[in-house]
Amino acid sequence: MTGKNSPSPHTSASAxxxxxxxxxxxxxxxxxxxxxNLAGVxxxxxxVFTRRQLNIESLNVSASAYxxxxxxxxTTYTDxxxxxxxxxxxxxxxxVLHAQYFTNDEIFIMDQxxxxxxxxxxxxxREISKAIRLHDGKIVEVNNTYAIVSKEGLPEExxxxxxxxxxxxxxxxxxxxxxxxxxxxxxxxxxxxxxxxEEEKRAMEQPLDL
Amino acid sequence: MTQKIxxxxxxxxxxxxxxxxxxxxxxGGAIMPVYDALYDYRDRLxxxxxxxxxxxxxxxxxxxxxxxxTGVCLVTSGPGATNxxxxxxxxxxDSTPIVVITGQVGTQMxxxxxxxxxxxxDITQPITKWAYQIRSAKDVAWAVHRAFYIAGxxxxxxxxxxxxxxxxxxxxxYVPGTIDFIRxxxxxxxxxxxxxxxxxxxxxxxxxxxxxxxxxxxLGNAVEELKSFLEKAGxxxxxxxxxxxxxxxxxxxxxxxxxxxxxxxSNKKTQECDLLIAVGMRFDDRITGKLETYARQAKKIHFxxxxxxxxxxxxxxxxxxxxxxxxxxxxxxxxxxxxxxEWRDSFREWDALEKERVIEPQIHPAEGPLRMGEVIRRVSxxxxxxxVMVTDVGQNQMMAARxxxxxxxRSVVTSGGMGTMGYGLPAAIGATFGAPERxxxxxxxxxxxxxxxxxxxxxxxxxxxxxIVLLNNNYLGNVRQWQQLFFRHRYSFTPMMNPDYxxxxxxxxxxxxxxxxxxxxxxxxxxMLQTQGxxxxxxxxxxxxxxxxxCCPGHDVDDMILTxxxxxx
Ligand SMILES: Cc1ncc(C[n+]2csc(CCOP(=O)(O)OP(=O)(O)O)c2C)c(N)n1
Ligand SMILES: [Mg+2]
Numbered sequence: 001m002t003g004k005n006s007p008s009p010h011t012s013a014s015a016x017x018x019x020x021x022x023x024x025x026x027x028x029x030x031x032x033x034x035x036x037n038l039a040g041v042x043x044x045x046x047x048v049f050t051r052r053q054l055n056i057e058s059l060n061v062s063a064s065a066y067x068x069x070x071x072x073x074x075t076t077y078t079d080x081x082x083x084x085x086x087x088x089x090x091x092x093x094x095x096v097l098h099a100q101y102f103t104n105d106e107i108f109i110m111d112q113x114x115x116x117x118x119x120x121x122x123x124x125x126r127e128i129s130k131a132i133r134l135h136d137g138k139i140v141e142v143n144n145t146y147a148i149v150s151k152e153g154l155p156e157e158x159x160x161x162x163x164x165x166x167x168x169x170x171x172x173x174x175x176x177x178x179x180x181x182x183x184x185x186x187x188x189x190x191x192x193x194x195x196x197x198e199e200e201k202r203a204m205e206q207p208l209d210l
Numbered sequence: 211m212t213q214k215i216x217x218x219x220x221x222x223x224x225x226x227x228x229x230x231x232x233x234x235x236x237x238g239g240a241i242m243p244v245y246d247a248l249y250d251y252r253d254r255l256x257x258x259x260x261x262x263x264x265x266x267x268x269x270x271x272x273x274x275x276x277x278x279x280t281g282v283c284l285v286t287s288g289p290g291a292t293n294x295x296x297x298x299x300x301x302x303x304d305s306t307p308i309v310v311i312t313g314q315v316g317t318q319m320x321x322x323x324x325x326x327x328x329x330x331x332d333i334t335q336p337i338t339k340w341a342y343q344i345r346s347a348k349d350v351a352w353a354v355h356r357a358f359y360i361a362g363x364x365x366x367x368x369x370x371x372x373x374x375x376x377x378x379x380x381x382x383x384y385v386p387g388t389i390d391f392i393r394x395x396x397x398x399x400x401x402x403x404x405x406x407x408x409x410x411x412x413x414x415x416x417x418x419x420x421x422x423x424x425x426x427x428x429l430g431n432a433v434e435e436l437k438s439f440l441e442k443a444g445x446x447x448x449x450x451x452x453x454x455x456x457x458x459x460x461x462x463x464x465x466x467x468x469x470x471x472x473x474x475x476s477n478k479k480t481q482e483c484d485l486l487i488a489v490g491m492r493f494d495d496r497i498t499g500k501l502e503t504y505a506r507q508a509k510k511i512h513f514x515x516x517x518x519x520x521x522x523x524x525x526x527x528x529x530x531x532x533x534x535x536x537x538x539x540x541x542x543x544x545x546x547x548x549x550x551x552e553w554r555d556s557f558r559e560w561d562a563l564e565k566e567r568v569i570e571p572q573i574h575p576a577e578g579p580l581r582m583g584e585v586i587r588r589v590s591x592x593x594x595x596x597x598v599m600v601t602d603v604g605q606n607q608m609m610a611a612r613x614x615x616x617x618x619x620r621s622v623v624t625s626g627g628m629g630t631m632g633y634g635l636p637a638a639i640g641a642t643f644g645a646p647e648r649x650x651x652x653x654x655x656x657x658x659x660x661x662x663x664x665x666x667x668x669x670x671x672x673x674x675x676x677x678i679v680l681l682n683n684n685y686l687g688n689v690r691q692w693q694q695l696f697f698r699h700r701y702s703f704t705p706m707m708n709p710d711y712x713x714x715x716x717x718x719x720x721x722x723x724x725x726x727x728x729x730x731x732x733x734x735x736x737x738m739l740q741t742q743g744x745x746x747x748x749x750x751x752x753x754x755x756x757x758x759x760x761c762c763p764g765h766d767v768d769d770m771i772l773t774x775x776x777x778x779x
Contacts, residue, residue, distance in 0.1 A: 035394065036393070036394050040331060040332075040335065040341075040342075043332060043335055044335050044336075047335060047336045051336060084521065085518060085521070085522050088517050088518035088520075089518045091517075091518070092516070092517075092518050094339060094340045094360060094392065094394065094395050095394050095395075096394060097393070097394045194393075197393050197396075200391075201391050201393075204390070204391060
């Protein structure tokens with residue numbers, strides 16, 4: 001991930017030239033991981049990437065629909081062969097419940113961005129508010145010094161507004177949440193996994209039918 | 211209501227409930243409450259005081275490898291904990307079940323750079339199956355039971371329990387219990403019925419099948435199941451370094467060791483077989499040689515308990531996931547009884563060539579200095595091929611793997627994945643505790659012995675009956691061999707001045723003998739084997755000998771040289 005002082009944003013679509021880009025065999029994968037909510041799991045998840053020096057483009061950790069289960073959305077550029085093994089190595093971690101990788105056409109993704117801009121510039125240059133409107137940004141706060149714009153969308157959309165505002169030289173801060181994603185599949189593998197494990201546990205506890 | 215006891219004493223009780231009888235350790239400040247509790251449990255828990263914490267971890271590994279039980283070590287925080295890192299990483303690579311209990315400063319002091327504070331959980335997370343910090347006494351029993359369940363189940367491996375000092379001192383109740391289910395952890399993946407059928411179909415259709423036997427067979431306790439599988443369909447089988455004792459060396463279907471210094475036949479035939487059947491092995495680069503050309507002509511089946519091993523290095527046609535103790539018989543059931551006699555016999559011309567050019571000169575040299583091969587083979591013969599073979603790393607290791615013979619399972623104790631010099635001596639100590647009824651023969655080099663030579667102190671104190679065979683060539687021989695072959699004979703820091711090892715042994719009160727003369731070899735080995743307790747036998751072996759045959763790095767697996775001279779052509 002980009003260092004804290006880096007001026008450039010680090011969404012998936014903004015990889016500078018020295019970062020791995022989409023090539024013939026590398027592309028952007030989104031990995032969705034579910035784990036027990038325990039201290040230290042995040043570290044063991046990122047270990048699987050760092051041991052291969054794979055750059056994590058974005059990482060989002062949040063609660064899942066299930067109690068005590070955390071959901072990680074991670075994006076990285078790599079090749080199919082690597083991602084296949086990597087996901088199995090993630091799943092092998094004791095506290096990881098389920099891990100799966102997706103390409104962009106298999107998931108709905110969303111990114112949330114905030115832009116802090118100088119009020120003086122906003123007032124001075126009418127093109128700025130026009131751009132915000134055109135890009136579907138929402139001004140959520142204005143005071144004498146700054147204004148805050150919020151926008152959600154695909155990573156390339158939040159990035160496009162960033163590029164635009166940067167061009168106006170009005171940006172004080174910019175942050176993007178990194179993508180979150182839900183799958184398009186009709187199956188819910190985590191639910192299936194949890195159900196199966198429940199069944200297995202019940203079978204273990206039941207006295208053997210002889 | 212049960213009485214409250216300290217977290218340290220709960221640890222003792224939980225260890226006993228897990229069946230632990232032996233632990234290897236070294237005390238220090240942050241683990242003192244545990245050592246104090248241990249004082250009252252000395253009659254039930256045999257604590258072996260090592261001389262360096264690295265050795266505690268390797269001894270636990272050696273114990274686990276021969277016994278099939280989880281090895282335990284106990285060390286203090288900071289440097290005590292970091293000294294075990296090499297052993298933990300070694301156990302991870304070689305799937306060896308150990309539980310390492312490290313002391314830690316009190317939880318209130320965490321993050322303050324307290325004396326001997328070290329973030330052990332973070333350091334060990336990438337090299338363990340599980341690393342956990344015990345922060346309160348009421349967590350102790352749960353953590354210990356979980357640790358043993360994780361270390362020993364599925365594909366085994368190391369677990370670290372970082373035991374904060376306040377948790378050792380706090381009081382809590384001990385409620386006995388066990389853990390055999392963790393929701394997020396599936397130790398044995400489900401076997402697809404279809405994979406069993408597909409595997410059997412491929413084997414039944416194969417004309418030239420070759421089985422690769424890995425340590426998974428012994429870990430899965432499936433030695434008999436493997437034998438029935440091989441015998442029913444007459445399947446020739448090669449073994450990995452860790453798989454060597456999963457199939458008796460003299461079994462008619464055993465075609466020798468695989469890989470870099472393996473048998474000529476098994477490597478040649480890897481490139482000729484029409485079906486490769488891997489059982490509990492992981493296609494390490496020391497086995498496959500150049501991956502891009504490895505057995506391209508063959509269909510492949512992979513039996514494994516770890517789904518992440520499937521298609522990791524080698525793409526396979528059928529993956530049979532699950533416990534090989536169950537999957538092997540299920541496939542065997544569907545096999546046509548046959549013998550592939552002609553195919554099996556086709557290995558023999560390579561065996562004959564290897565025997566004439568490499569093996570005979572190693573084990574029956576007519577003249578010249580002693581050679582490693584003959585020493586190892588005689589030790590094996592004079593112990594009726596029944597001993598446990600422990601090795602260090604280097605030429606001594608590869609020669610031992612090539613020339614020691616096996617008739618019993620769980621007889622190989624060596625550092626394969628990590629290739630850890632210094633592993634041998636402490637692992638052999640551990641093996642004498644894990645298999646007290648067996649003879650334990652250790653082969654090591656002059657380099658490796660000096661890496662953990664302090665353990666002679668442990669051997670002395672415990673009278674651990676390790677038969678130490680020092681194959682002294684006055685070189686870091688394995689590296690010297692590579693320098694000779696690939697770095698134009700430039701021996702950069704591989705010649706080594708050696709101390710008088712007999713004097714060292716004498717200082718530790720360990721009987722010792724040096725043999726330089728072929729005529730004395732048998733007598734010296736017999737003396738070693740007949741002496742009660744430990745013995746150091748130093749063999750002065752040929753200095754610039756090479757392990758052959760060899761598949762040179764980056765070459766196809768069947769491209770093996772028989773002598774170093776061949777390389778210059
Ligand atoms: C801890 C460690 N350091 C370095 C090496 C690299 N290495 C592999 S074999 C070897 C030489 C071993 O020499 P010796 O113990 O005398 O055994 P020999 O090969 O001569 O039998 C070395 C330095 C290693 N495997 N492990
Ligand atoms: Mg040497």
